[in-house]
Amino acid sequence: MLVLMIDDFAKEYLHGELREIREVLLRKLDGLSEYDIRRPLTTTGTNLLGLVKHLSVWEARYFGEVFDRPFPEPVPRWDDLEQRGTDLWATEHETREEIAGRYRRVWEHSDATIAALAVDSPGHVPWWPRPDVLLFNVLVHMLTETSRHAGHADILREQVDGEVETTRQDAAFWENRRAEIERAAKAAESATA
Numbered sequence: 400m401l402v403l404m405i406d407d408f409a410k411e412y413l414h415g416e417l418r419e420i421r422e423v424l425l426r427k428l429d430g431l432s433e434y435d436i437r438r439p440l441t442t443t444g445t446n447l448l449g450l451v452k453h454l455s456v457w458e459a460r461y462f463g464e465v466f467d468r469p470f471p472e473p474v475p476r477w478d479d480l481e482q483r484g485t486d487l488w489a490t491e492h493e494t495r496e497e498i499a500g501r502y503r504r505v506w507e508h509s510d511a512t513i514a515a516l517a518v519d520s521p522g523h524v525p526w527w528p529r530p531d532v533l534l535f536n537v538l539v540h541m542l543t544e545t546s547r548h549a550g551h552a553d554i555l556r557e558q559v560d561g562e563v564e565t566t567r568q569d570a571a572f573w574e575n576r577r578a579e580i581e582r583a584a585k586a587a588e589s590a591t592a
Contacts, residue, residue: 406517406518409535410513410538413538414510414538417542418506418510421502421506424450424454424552425499425502427447427549427555430562433495435559436495437488441555444487446555447552447555447556447559448495449487450487450548450551452498452501452502453486453548454545455498455501455502455505456474457486458506458541458545461509461540462508462512463508463512465522466520466522466534466537470508513534513538518538519533519534521533522534522536522537
C-alpha cells in the first residue's frame with residue numbers, strides 16, 4: 400500500500416511540475432513581435448518559438464510512440480536524418496498560433512497518457528542506449544528537458560527586452576546588481592594575474 404502511495408505521489412508531483420513549466424515556457428512569447436520570437440539569438444540559432452516547437456515534437460514522441468499511444472497529428476520521425484534540427488526553428492509559413500496551439504494539443508495528449516498509465520508502466524525509447532523504460536523515466540526526462548529549455552527561454556527573453564519573470568525588481572536594481580557582479584569578476588581576474 401505504501402508503494403502505491405509513493406508511486407501516485409511521484410507521478411502527480413512530476414506531472415504537476417511539468418504542467419507548470421510548460422506554461423512558463425509559453426509565456427516567454429507574450430508581448431513579443433514575430434521577428435523577436437523567431438530571430439536567432441545564439442550562434443547556433445536558438446530562438447524562443449523554436450524552443451516551443453522543439454518541445455512539442457519531443458513531448459509528442461515521448462508520451463506518444465514510446466507508450467504505443469501515438470500523437471494523432473504528424474510528427475517528424477526521430478530517425479529521419481533529413482528532418483533533424485528542423486524542429487528547432489519556425490519557417491515563415493508556420494504561425495505562432497499554430498505552434499503554440501500544437502504544443503497545447505500535445506499537452507492534452509501527454510496528460511491523457513500520464514493519467515491513463517501507472518508510473519511503472521513500460522515504454523520503449525528506441526533512440527536511448529537502454530531503450531526499455533517506465534513512465535517514471537519519461538516523466539523525469541521531459542520535466543528535465545522542458546525545464547532546461549525554459550531556462551534557455553528565460554535568458555533569450557532577457558536578451559530581447561530585459562523581461563525577467565522570476566522577480567519584481569526594477570531596472571535600477573538589475574543595473575546595480577550587474578555592476579556589482581562585474582566588479583567582482585574584474586577583482587577576481589586581477590587577483591589571479
